[in-house]
Amino acid sequence: MIPLILRRIAQSLPTLFLVVTGSFFLIRLAPGGPFDLERPLPPAAMENLRRVYGLDQPLIVQFGRYLLSLLRGDLGPSFTFRDLTVTDLFARGLPVSVTLGSLALLLALALGLALGSLAALNRGAAADRLVGLAASLGLAVPNFVTAPLLQIVFGLGLAWLPVGGWADGNPKNLVLPVLTLALPHAAGIARLTRASLAEVLIQPHIRTQRAMGLPRTRIARHALRGALLPVVATLGPLAAALMTGSVVVETIFGLPGIGRYFVEGALNRDYTLVMGTVILVAVMVIVFNLIADLIAAALDPRVRLSA
Amino acid sequence: MSAALARRLARDRSALVALASLVLIALACLVGPLLTGHPPERIYPDFVRVAPSLAAHPRPDEVRPALTRLAFRMRPTLEDVALERDRVRLTLTAQKPIDERSFRLLSRSGLFGEPAVLERSADGRRLLVEAPLRKLTFVLGTDALGRDLLTRCLAAGQVSLLIGLTAALAALLIGVVYGAVSGMAGGTVDALMMRFLDILYALPFVFLVIMLLVFFRAGLWLVLVAVAAVEWLDMARIVRTQTLSLKGRDFVRAASALGAGTGTILARHIVPNTLGPIVAAATLLVPRVILLESFLSFLGLGVQEPDTSWGVLIAEGARALESAPWMLAAPAGFLVVTLMALNRLGDGLGEALDPRL
Numbered sequence: 001m002i003p004l005i006l007r008r009i010a011q012s013l014p015t016l017f018l019v020v021t022g023s024f025f026l027i028r029l030a031p032g033g034p035f036d037l038e039r040p041l042p043p044a045a046m047e048n049l050r051r052v053y054g055l056d057q058p059l060i061v062q063f064g065r066y067l068l069s070l071l072r073g074d075l076g077p078s079f080t081f082r083d084l085t086v087t088d089l090f091a092r093g094l095p096v097s098v099t100l101g102s103l104a105l106l107l108a109l110a111l112g113l114a115l116g117s118l119a120a121l122n123r124g125a126a127a128d129r130l131v132g133l134a135a136s137l138g139l140a141v142p143n144f145v146t147a148p149l150l151q152i153v154f155g156l157g158l159a160w161l162p163v164g165g166w167a168d169g170n171p172k173n174l175v176l177p178v179l180t181l182a183l184p185h186a187a188g189i190a191r192l193t194r195a196s197l198a199e200v201l202i203q204p205h206i207r208t209q210r211a212m213g214l215p216r217t218r219i220a221r222h223a224l225r226g227a228l229l230p231v232v233a234t235l236g237p238l239a240a241a242l243m244t245g246s247v248v249v250e251t252i253f254g255l256p257g258i259g260r261y262f263v264e265g266a267l268n269r270d271y272t273l274v275m276g277t278v279i280l281v282a283v284m285v286i287v288f289n290l291i292a293d294l295i296a297a298a299l300d301p302r303v304r305l306s307a
Numbered sequence: 308m309s310a311a312l313a314r315r316l317a318r319d320r321s322a323l324v325a326l327a328s329l330v331l332i333a334l335a336c337l338v339g340p341l342l343t344g345h346p347p348e349r350i351y352p353d354f355v356r357v358a359p360s361l362a363a364h365p366r367p368d369e370v371r372p373a374l375t376r377l378a379f380r381m382r383p384t385l386e387d388v389a390l391e392r393d394r395v396r397l398t399l400t401a402q403k404p405i406d407e408r409s410f411r412l413l414s415r416s417g418l419f420g421e422p423a424v425l426e427r428s429a430d431g432r433r434l435l436v437e438a439p440l441r442k443l444t445f446v447l448g449t450d451a452l453g454r455d456l457l458t459r460c461l462a463a464g465q466v467s468l469l470i471g472l473t474a475a476l477a478a479l480l481i482g483v484v485y486g487a488v489s490g491m492a493g494g495t496v497d498a499l500m501m502r503f504l505d506i507l508y509a510l511p512f513v514f515l516v517i518m519l520l521v522f523f524r525a526g527l528w529l530v531l532v533a534v535a536a537v538e539w540l541d542m543a544r545i546v547r548t549q550t551l552s553l554k555g556r557d558f559v560r561a562a563s564a565l566g567a568g569t570g571t572i573l574a575r576h577i578v579p580n581t582l583g584p585i586v587a588a589a590t591l592l593v594p595r596v597i598l599l600e601s602f603l604s605f606l607g608l609g610v611q612e613p614d615t616s617w618g619v620l621i622a623e624g625a626r627a628l629e630s631a632p633w634m635l636a637a638p639a640g641f642l643v644v645t646l647m648a649l650n651r652l653g654d655g656l657g658e659a660l661d662p663r664l
Contacts (some may be wrong), residue, residue: 019420140594140646142602148625151628
């Protein structure tokens with residue numbers, strides 16, 4: 001398993017390099033710079049700033065320097081959050097995003113698997129239709145609609161929960177953002193579970209078990225194991241997306257996660273922050289895909305961990 | 308699409324309902340803005356954030372405040388207002404003889420029709436004017452500037468649907484060509500092309516889209532290109548798998564034995580036979596594109612004023628949620644119904660194509 005993990009990491013390095021190179025030059029090609037203010041700085045001050053941050057060097061030299069500092073694990077100083085490095089910003093924001101993301105992932109999995117199995121085991125029945133309707137609604141309502149609706153119902157109308165804010169991770173503050181993040185994914189997982197479980201349930205080995213008179217719950221457990229594979233396959237990108245925060249959810253609920261850094265960084269031409277976020281997301285995608293593959297292999301020995 | 312497929316789809320009642328609602332929404336967006344009686348850009352300063360209602364405006368209690376505001380801008384002083392069911396009578400006085408051109412403000416406000424002078428005093432400094440009341444209905448209410456929300460939603464729907472269809476079509480074309488070529492070529496070329504696809508899959512594409520939009524000033528067409536560039540990957544995979552399974556079939560080998568070139572085989576035999584699954588996948592692509600566009604527009608990176616899309620309207624509505632909840636409900640309703648219908652239709656097509664179910 002260890003050589004496999006190492007091989008996968010080695011394979012992902014070219015992808016990572018492509019991401020870094022592509023985004024580095026794309027950002028630099030863009031018009032505007034990090035020190036463009038409403039009132040332009042005096043040329044001398046601008047000159048100084050550019051020298052301090054190394055922006056006066058030729059682009060290729062800057063790129064080389066950036067790669068070298070990346071190898072040392074240094075993501076560079078942020079251009080807009082003065083006195084802070086990109087690593088500092090991540091150290092602050094990542095715990096928030098990961099807390100929200102992992103809770104949302106667990107909730108989405110629990111809800112999705114339960115409802116999906118319920119629907120598949122009662123195909124065509126009222127429960128199936130109800131789950132189907134709820135799932136298609138969950139997939140169609142975007143989170144920037146869910147979030148304000150939850151705020152106005154539970155935050156303002158019923159006044160059960162705070163409308164926003166982080167409050168050092170107070171559980172009450174987490175409920176609405178986690179719900180907003182989880183609902184569409186719960187819907188997706190429910191649909192996927194229903195489809196794959198329905199497919200497994202008509203296979204010969206399940207028919208045999210039924211013929212042998214195994215209890216329904218035992219059969220369901222057997223079938224679910226096989227049906228989990230397609231769900232696990234989608235888990236990698238899903239987990240990566242959830243852990244790296246959501247611009248919409250963090251903006252609407254006023255949460256200090258890392259989801260906002262990318263858009264804000266891009267708007268402010270905060271080169272290092274944008275680069276750092278892109279690299280972080282790419283690494284997360286690679287890591288969680290690897291984890292999802294390992295889980296898939298544990299579930300089904302037929303899955304070869306080759307590529 | 309074959310007749311058999313159409314028959315199977317016709318048995319799927321919910322897919323038919325979905326198709327019918329899509330046609331209805333598309334038609335409404337296309338011709339609706341002409342029928343609502345309000346141009347989408349028309350601003351009624353007197354009717355800001357009016358709640359949805361079938362009853363006509365102006366209501367009796369809305370006339371006086373509106374007239375006071377108008378009189379402030381018209382030179383003459385408003386001495387007396389007589390309000391009847393469908394008309395108002397105004398008595399105007401001024402220091403100098405009254406210029407009737409200032410009455411244009413009355414009809415321009417949108418509340419009143421053409422005013423007529425009933426009586427004029429000898430020195431022209433005192434006038435009795437009558438103006439009919441217009442009947443304005445705002446079925447879905449108005450927005451924060453006083454524009455009719457129904458018209459705005461329908462006009463926004465044109466943009467959202469156009470982006471959805473065009474971007475999905477572009478993604479479809481790229482995906483079909485890439486997938487078919489890769490599957491047909493086989494061997495090393497296929498392996499390389501698929502490896503490239505794997506790399507693209509690993510890229511955080513939404514980030515690329517956002518970068519493009521932020522750095523190079525968002526425009527409608529850039530949004531389209533950006534969205535299409537993200538969404539063609541799945542399509543390429545589907546087409547490649549289909550091509551691989553078709554390639555070995557007898558009719559393709561026969562065509563090749565008869566001397567047909569690779570291009571001809573692709574265009575005449577492979578691509579037409581992959582159309583079914585492609586159409587199903589493309590139908591599911593449209594809602595994804597619309598959702599991505601509205602997400603970008605919600606962030607303010609997508610469609611820009613004076614154009615509007617459902618995402619733009621939802622963003623406005625979310626900001627005004629407390630004072631005017633209909634501003635969120637109306638565009639969100641349009642968006643959600645459209646997405647649900649498209650998803651259902653795509654699933655229905657997929658099921659109709661799958662003989663096992």
